[in-house]
Amino acid sequence: MEKGKIVSIEDRIPKLKKLRKRKANRRLILLLSFFFILIACVLYFLSPLxxxxxxxxxxxxxxxxxxxxxxxxxxxxxxxxxxxxxxxxxxxxxxxxxxxxxxxxxxxxxxxxxxxxxFERIAYLSKNNRFYPIMENGKILTELESGEIPVFAPVLIDFTEGDTLNQLLDELKVLPEEIRNSISEIRKEPTKTDAYHITMFMNDGFEVSATSRTLSKKMIHYPSIVAQLDPNVKGVINLEVGSFFKAYDTPNLTEEINGVDQDENH
CATH class of the missing domain: 3.10.20.310 (membrane protein fhac)
Known part of the structure; x- marks a missing residue:
């Protein structure tokens, strides 16, 4: 080659051998690494680890x-x-x-x-002195174990599976949790004019007469209702048609309650 250094074949052969050897060593290391990783994975899958x-x-x-x-x-x-x-x-x-x-x-x-x-437990069905949890999806569970007490949900008395129970559950589901949990007991007490009439006993000592057809609509106002009443004077809060309060001590006197929907039931 002109103006270039001439490298003999004897000089190039050792360099080529070293290069090939390095490549071969790298391949061997990669293969061995892959092999050991594979063995380690197999041992891991077969071991308690x-x-x-x-x-x-x-x-x-x-x-x-x-x-x-x-x-x-x-x-x-x-x-x-x-x-x-x-x-x-x-x-x-x-x-x-x-x-x-x-x-x-x-x-x-x-x-x-x-x-x-x-699913949340929204009520307990009372039957034969046993309590059966009712979930928000409407499913009734097996009875509570003996000695287990229903908590954070109302107890339903005299209800059986059917339309009246389903109607009540639908209304309870849409009630705010704090209002639903303030109900201690709900009794099924149908009248000649209302098959869905219920009586509720509240944790604060008041009694509520209502219909399950408009329960969520009326009970949403319960906190504002009791705020208007004397907490030391207990009685019945009637939410069937309009809203008024009748004290136990003076049943002949009624007190109209403000701030509650006055529409008639349909």
Missing amino acids: SHIKEIKVMGNQYLSSDQIITLSGLTNDTNIWKVNKSEMIKKMIESQKEIESVTISTQFPNSVLITVTE
Whole structure:
């Protein structure tokens, strides 16, 4: 070559050998690394390290964590990588009347989190001295265990499954929770003119006479109603047609209540 340095073949051969050797070494290292990673993965999947170590449950109020875990079928022998792929786990938990939805996620390295959303208990049906929780979706659960007391929801007396119960449940569902929880007891007391007439006993000592057909419309005003009354004078708040108050001590005297819809029932 003109004006260039001439490199002999003898000089180039060692350099080519070193270059080829380095490439071969890199390939060997990559292959060995891949092989060892593959072996490590196989050993991990076959070893107890890939099994569930901890199962956590969140969002449950009515069903216990142990009940939900049992429903899921998950155990410490379950491979954690099979959890997210199994729709059967969700279906088993959601088969319970109390459960609205379920999400299942895995947490590194080997924990599972089950998050449930439960239907709210909006009332308890009293029958034969037993209490049966009623969910917001209208489903009636099995009776409470002996000694378990209904809390944070009204107890329904003399109701049976049917239109009058469904009508009442529809009205209770749309009531604000704080008003619904202020009701202690609801008795079914139909009259000749109103098959949906009810009597409610409130936690604050007042009694309410109403119809379940307009319950949510009238009871939304309950806080403002009792604010107008003397808390030391108990009696019946009538919300059937209009709204007025009749004290127990003076049943012949009535007091009109302001701020409540005065429309007639339809």
